[in-house]
Amino acid sequence: MSLLVLENISKTYEASGWFGMKKTSAAKASSSGVRDISLVVEPGMCLGILGESGAGKSTLARIVLGLLAPDHGRVTFQDVDLYRCDRRTRQRLRRDLQVVFQDSYSAVNPRQTVQQIIGEPLRNFERFSAQEEKRIIAELLETVGLRASDMVKTPKQMSGGQLQRVNIARAIALKPKLIVLDEPVSSLDMIVQKQILLHLKELKQHLNLSYLFISHDVMAVHVLSDQVAIIDNGMIMESINTDDLFECNHPVSRRIVHSV
Structure with a gap:
């Protein structure tokens, strides 16, 4: 059984128009929302989500954590739909789904x-x-x-x-079974970043943890992840094994990866 499954997840936002009127903003949706995202995290795996600022990474993290309901699609954690289960079941699942944020x-x-x-x-x-x-x-x-x-x-x-x-x-x-790492080292200096990443890697092996590692840092993702999904404009451009990260095929993926 897969630990976490995202099936065709989409989330768009509304922006204020003239005189406070609400309208759907395509620019906002493309820069911060997500469209038709499908991902799988297996037990003991670190899946890296790599993308530039505004690509939709934070939106995706909030959806996985149960903090932001998607407009469409399904989030399944330990074979339970996070947004269709009762409050008691969600509370039980909460102990197995933890998070480390960017700003300590x-x-x-x-x-x-x-x-x-x-x-x-x-x-x-x-x-x-x-x-x-x-x-x-x-x-x-x-x-x-x-x-x-x-x-x-x-x-x-x-x-x-x-x-x-x-x-x-x-x-x-x-x-917990899964930890969402939302840019956990981006506010630290390079030496401390490396120390934290290597320690997270050791903990993963020692405690059999699974990670969803969200970052804009190509080298950090390369150090910690087993597989990488490259996201841009709210969509997955390419999913690739970490060993092949610097040989990705999609033009957008190459731009993001080689921007380091």
Whole structure:
């Protein structure tokens, strides 16, 4: 059974016209929406979604996460239709579908400690004692290359790379089946980017994780992904094995890949 299946997903937007009147904007739809997207993520796989800014990557991420209903098509996660299941089923699936966002600082509550940030999903879905929860958080911090003593820190006491590791620890806390990585390293410097990407690769192998890795960075996608879908103007131009990424056939794909 495939883990995630997108079948003919489309989403367009409405833009304000003269005097506030609503009209369908073809330009907006083509720059931010998606059209007739079909994708499959298998267990243990990282599928890279590669495209330039405005190609529709963020729209696609929100649809997969259950945050934005498509106009047409079907999203199936663990053989359940995300937009046609009941609230209780969606809540059950939520623990197996996590996300790491681009901006590590805006993804957390600045007033919370690292222990509170990572412990949030544990408190939402589990019933651990305070001592057991603290032990699990310490293990998660060590898993992502931080120290157990970091749990008392607040976001402002950490670098961007350290805080992104905290976000990754929070994402893997419930041992999810799939993590959506929405530009997770684009705001970090090159050295930290490489460290985070290699660590994500290690976690994928060690924990048998699956990723949907959304990025505009060709080299980052090449490092982490098993297969790549190249998106432009809201449509999939080409799907290709990562080893063949720099030998893609479609003219638009070649432009995007070689723009690096």
